[in-house]
Amino acid sequence: MTRSRFIRLRLCLLPRIYSTRSISTTSCLSSGQAAQPSPRSSASTSPENYKLDSKWLSVTKKRLGKCLQFGLQPEQVRAAGDILKQVTRDWRELVAGSEGFLTGEDRRGLFRHNVVWGEMKQWLELIGSTGIGLILKSIKIDYKFPMTYPDKICVYHKLVHAPPSPCSPNPNAYPGLIFDVLILSEAKQRAAARCHEDVVLYDYRVGHKVSELPNYMIDQFRHTWELQQEAKRVNRHKIQEIEMKLRTLEKTSWDRADATEDVGSAAGK
Numbered sequence: 001m002t003r004s005r006f007i008r009l010r011l012c013l014l015p016r017i018y019s020t021r022s023i024s025t026t027s028c029l030s031s032g033q034a035a036q037p038s039p040r041s042s043a044s045t046s047p048e049n050y051k052l053d054s055k056w057l058s059v060t061k062k063r064l065g066k067c068l069q070f071g072l073q074p075e076q077v078r079a080a081g082d083i084l085k086q087v088t089r090d091w092r093e094l095v096a097g098s099e100g101f102l103t104g105e106d107r108r109g110l111f112r113h114n115v116v117w118g119e120m121k122q123w124l125e126l127i128g129s130t131g132i133g134l135i136l137k138s139i140k141i142d143y144k145f146p147m148t149y150p151d152k153i154c155v156y157h158k159l160v161h162a163p164p165s166p167c168s169p170n171p172n173a174y175p176g177l178i179f180d181v182l183i184l185s186e187a188k189q190r191a192a193a194r195c196h197e198d199v200v201l202y203d204y205r206v207g208h209k210v211s212e213l214p215n216y217m218i219d220q221f222r223h224t225w226e227l228q229q230e231a232k233r234v235n236r237h238k239i240q241e242i243e244m245k246l247r248t249l250e251k252t253s254w255d256r257a258d259a260t261e262d263v264g265s266a267a268g269k
Helices: 003-013 056-070 074-097 121-127 215-251
Strands: 132-143 153-159 176-185 190-203
Touching: 056 074, 056 215, 074 153, 074 176, 074 215, 153 215
Parallel strands: none
Antiparallel strands: 132 190, 153 176, 176 190
16 A cells, blocks of 8 residues: 555544634543433433444345335335435445444545645644654455445545543553544445554654654544544434334334235225
């Protein structure tokens, strides 16, 4: 992998450098203070603990197709159409976001990612050899299936480990970056490959690896980690809602005690 391409992949994790929005850090909880559960969490299974099938999207489409093939009432057809519309429109967010990958336009890798140069000198030094730079130490690639033309891909990255808390004894200690990479096939609508990258931060000014990050950098990684957790929670919650709607549709169509397949018109049911 060339240095320019590697840097282009890494930049998807960096914020838009023209943004002046301040980033708040998570406040420390006192020893007697417990975190409150999310009000949006399911009563039975919270989105964070919800276990997803790796083939969730294809299974959902097959289940939906079975309902449509069996025969549905007009209101059921509308419900099925709503589910199909959501998974067709949001499949990238549901598949990648449910794992914590950030899919926004300013966070994607190799997908129309734009960076405005010249407004923060420190970030520019990452792609040169004048300050703190990135070195790819190792990469592991797991290919899922062979891709053929004219398929297209979307590439998403996420931090594997949380940066240290601002309240930790050494809040800037983050000697290495570990990334998970998801490469989605547009044609198959599933993972074509997964990568695991180990990246070293190197200070070219002093000639050795960096064990502590500058404040501006560690703050952005903390913000990225928070966004990853939110993306995972939100998209898993959406998947839970789709599952409930689809199960209701199944129980009121083919999966009911008196179910009879409609081979003509649904009006006779």
